[in-house]
Amino acid sequence: MLIREEIEQREADTLSPFALPAQNSTGRVIYEEPDPIRSCFMVDRDRIIHSKSFRRLKHKTQVFIAPPGDHYRTRLTHTLEVNQIARTIGAGLNLNLDLIEAIALAHDVGHTPFAHAGEQVLNGLLSTGFRHNENSIRVLTRVEQHKDRKGLNLSREVLDGVLNHSGYGQGDSAAATLEGQVIRLSDKIAYVQHDIDDSIRAGLLTLKEIPPAYLEVLGETHSKRIATLVSDTIHNTRKMMAGSKTVRVAPGAAVEQALIGLRGFMFKAIYTGPVCQAERTRAAFVLEHLFSYYRQHPEKMSRVYREIADEEGLERAVADYISGMSDAYCISLFRDLYIPQSLVPGVQKGTATDG
Secondary structure (H helix, E strand, C coil), rough: CHHHHHHHHHHEEECCCCCCCCCHHEEEEECCCCCCCCCHHHHHHHHHHHCCCHHHHHHHHHCCCCCCCCCCHHHHHHHHHHHHHHHHHHHHHHHCCHHHHHHHHHHCCCCCCCCCHHHHHHHHHCCCCCCCCHHHHHHHHCEECCCCCCCCCCHHHHHHHHHHHCCCCCHHHCCCCCHHHHHHHHHHHHHHHHHHHHHHCCCCCHHHHHCCCHHHHHHHHHHEEEEEHHHHHHHHHHHHHHCCCCCCCCCHHHHHHHHHHHHHHHHHHHHHHHHHHHHHHHHHHHHHHHHHHHHCCHHHHCHHHHHHHHHHCCHHHHHHHHHHHHHHHHHHHHHHCCCCCCCCCCCCCCCCCCC
């Protein structure tokens, strides 16, 4: 028996009936011979970790654009926090941790530079609109390259979890697996709590400004709030598993309403507040100019994006190109293209000249 088969059998024997063992995956769009060691979800996780789009997350902003100091979250640290929270919930529910990890690591690879400000700008510039979860799927299935082939050819369950991780309304579609549902909730748990932490660090928020009703339910500290949300989710979902064929990964009603309320507070106080709005205005200026420039000069984009332009249109290619940029790269390009600088040979930037 191959090691992969041992792993798959162990999953089938020990995971919850509500989990998705790797051997029950519906597979990939393009068939591949199974790996002798790794399950399909382990292969997916490894492809994501080694992708360029995953590496770029360390240079993409989470909320605040280019904040001073080293302690603010980036899109990569957010991804790691989501993974940590999700794996804890998944372990408590006896779900497939490899599937959870693959979805967690991939869920934000389609995010733009300049946080949600960049997403809003591209949504206005692209005639078909722009949503980061849909763009993550596009990155994973078209923009990334694997073995000289378009896309990473991930398992369908991973792609489904990535596509359905966003939103928190009743009308939003849910992932087909409980593992995917775990990511959707863990994403909210992570960003609401760490954005509070970063906002307090930035001096934009104090604990006293947070409605006390939410803190009474969830806890006064960052760690207590996460612990409450994680433990309540595990206990509440286990109750559903024990008494119903229909299961939704969720905390109890009181804790969930506190999370929803806290999330709504953060939207009003921070995400749509004056500082983020001012940053959004500046980000829009940079992205709009870059979008216009590359539409006029498609030859300046790298090969893969020129191919997309030929196959799917220039607008789509430019959106793909810009959405993949890091914050620093965007700013650097804008500076090189639009900020006056000496082009005279021998004249160094920042050197003095005779008066």
